Amino acid sequence: MNTKCxxxxxxxxxxxDVIVGEIxxxxxxxxxxxxxxxxxxxALLKPAExxxxxxxx
Amino acid sequence: xxxxxxxxxLRWEEKALKKEGENEGCEASLLDAKGLVLEVSTPxxxxxxxDLALQRCISHYRALYLTKILENMSLExxxxxxxxxxxxxxxLTTLLLGKARIPTPKTxxxxxxxxxxxxxxxxxxPLVMKPMTGSWGRMVSLARDGETLQxxxxxxxxxxxxxxxxxxxxxxxxxxxxxxxxxxxxxxIAACVYRxxxxxxxxxxxxxxxxxxxxxxxxxxxxxxxxxxxxxGGGVLGVDAMESRDGYLIHEVNNTVEFKGAQSATQGxxxxxxxxxxxxxxxx
Numbered sequence: 001m002n003t004k005c006x007x008x009x010x011x012x013x014x015x016x017d018v019i020v021g022e023i024x025x026x027x028x029x030x031x032x033x034x035x036x037x038x039x040x041x042x043a044l045l046k047p048a049e050x051x052x053x054x055x056x057x
Numbered sequence: 058x059x060x061x062x063x064x065x066x067l068r069w070e071e072k073a074l075k076k077e078g079e080n081e082g083c084e085a086s087l088l089d090a091k092g093l094v095l096e097v098s099t100p101x102x103x104x105x106x107x108d109l110a111l112q113r114c115i116s117h118y119r120a121l122y123l124t125k126i127l128e129n130m131s132l133e134x135x136x137x138x139x140x141x142x143x144x145x146x147x148x149l150t151t152l153l154l155g156k157a158r159i160p161t162p163k164t165x166x167x168x169x170x171x172x173x174x175x176x177x178x179x180x181x182x183p184l185v186m187k188p189m190t191g192s193w194g195r196m197v198s199l200a201r202d203g204e205t206l207q208x209x210x211x212x213x214x215x216x217x218x219x220x221x222x223x224x225x226x227x228x229x230x231x232x233x234x235x236x237x238x239x240x241x242x243x244x245x246i247a248a249c250v251y252r253x254x255x256x257x258x259x260x261x262x263x264x265x266x267x268x269x270x271x272x273x274x275x276x277x278x279x280x281x282x283x284x285x286x287x288x289x290g291g292g293v294l295g296v297d298a299m300e301s302r303d304g305y306l307i308h309e310v311n312n313t314v315e316f317k318g319a320q321s322a323t324q325g326x327x328x329x330x331x332x333x334x335x336x337x338x339x340x341x
Contacts, residue, residue, distance in 0.1 A: 021067035021089050034066075049066070049091075053218065054117040054145075056192015057295055057311035 001043055007031045014043045023048050058083040058339055059107030060332075063123065065090045065114040069317050073328040074111065081332055090114050090123055101130050109133040109339035111293075113313055117145040117190055120313060135335045136292035136312045143289040144312035147189045147225055150289060157288035159281060160306050162299070167224040170210045176226045177206055183229040186213075189220060192311065193264035199229065230301045230308075236261045237298040237305075239274065239282045240316050240327055242334035243291065246282055248316065248323040249274045263318035271322040278305055285310055293331050 001014040010028025018024070018035055024045065025032045033045035060083050064071045071087060078085030086107070095101070110127055112134050114120035124138040136144075143149050154161040165176035177184060183201045186209055200206035213221050234254050240247045248271065255266035263269065274282065282296045285307040295314030299306045316327045 019067070019072075019087070021064065021087060023066065023068075051195075052116060053188070053195075054119075054190050055115045056117065056195070057115075057313050057315050 001041070003043065003045065005029060005031055005033075006045075006047075012045070018043055058109070058336060060085045060335065060339070061107040061110045062087050063090050063110055063112050063114055063120075064088070065116055065119055068315075070315060070328070071113050073320075074113070074332060077326065077328040077332040078336075080329070081336060083336060090119055093123070095126050097126055097129070103127070103130040103132045106130070106132055109135065109335065111135050111335050112141065115313060117141070121145060133339055133341075135338050136294070137290060140290040140292050140294075141312050144294070144310050145190060147187055147309070150310055151225075153288045154285060154307055154310075157284060159285050159288060160304060162230050162301075162306050162308050163228040165226045167226065170214055170222065170224070173206065173210050173224050173226070174203065176224065177203065180226060180228050182206075185227045185229050187225045187227060189223070189225050192262075194260040194262040197260060199259060227308075230299050230306060232299045232301055234259075234261075235300075236308075237274075237278070237300070238269070238319060239278075239296045239298070240314055240319055240331075241282060241286045241292075241294045241296055242331045243293075243337070244283070245330055245334065246274065246279060247327045247330035248319045248325070249278075249282075250319045250322050252318070263315065267318070269318040269322040271319075271324075281305055281307055293334065 003012050005026035008029040010026045012024055012026050014024050020035050022035045023032050032048040034048040035043045036046040037044040060078050075085045112120050112124050121141045124134045127134050151164050167173045167176045186198045188196045198209050235251045238252050239249045250269040250271050252261040252267040254261045261267040285296045286294050289310045295311035297309040320327050
């Protein structure tokens with residue numbers, strides 16, 4: 001299940017067993033995407049949240 | 058039993074916890090907190106949220122506020138909002154560790170930039186400056202002298218968040234190039250690892266490339282780990298310790314403990330131990 005990066009058009013590998021909420025990233029530019037929906041076997045992506053000051057353990 | 062695992066960034070840990078929940082025979086589901094809209098002005102039932110929840114959001118404030126809302130619906134949440142609050146703020150953690158007489162690095166708070174030099178004089182150099190909220194070693198800085206410290210303060214003053222204009226300053230503990238991470242689930246130490254700093258880095262956080270190696274803690278360390286976990290309220294926690302010249306020091310307790318690094322160095326299943334503890338909380 002592969003798709004293309006909205007930023008650089010590079011390839012994004014999406015595992016076949018991916019679930020909604022998982023993070024995938026572009027191999028070329030590193031931009032991260034979150035799987036927002038899986039429709040008809042295709043993963044729809046949205047830009048992932050970027051690190052905030054209060055993120056962590 | 059229905060267990061809801063709350064997340065805002067789905068990682069290996071959350072998937073492993075769901076799998077172990079299912080292995081334990083409960084109905085475990087993952088719920089993205091970012092999509093929740095909750096009416097909070099009238100008492101609500103916890104429809105659709107199961108019997109208990111495991112809070113795994115990595116945003117501190119999102120985790121704290123959501124947990125408070127769910128607790129208001131009489132839903133058992135692990136960790137509780139009180140524990141989240143205690144661990145998510147380094148000042149509160151230090152106060153609680155100190156109150157429980159748990160050895161912790163000497164720490165000063167300067168409430169204005171002007172009083173930072175006084176705190177530095179009391180601590181001596183080098184010293185460590187940390188943000189009160191935040192993790193993964195982010196913005197944790199080592200000041201070897203007054204000039205460096207002054208530059209760090211000036212940079213912090215440029216930040217918009219007023220909480221960053223109060224200064225948490227800590228002694229730099231002379232220790233081996235490693236620290237200790239214990240994953241605690243209730244009364245059990247699920248794993249204990251040394252975390253080695255990567256080359257060219259003094260911070261040992263796995264998020265900074267730290268390498269984990271499992272070991273069996275001695276009795277003294279075990280007792281300190283349990284006491285530190287209890288001091289913040291108990292639950293599923295990551296207790297961090299250092300080996301100083303004068304003995305162990307507990308320097309941090311984390312409420313949304315990451316354990317992928319520890320699991321890679323540990324034989325027993327950490328998520329299984331966490332899930333068993335969480336489910337035991339649901340039965341009480």
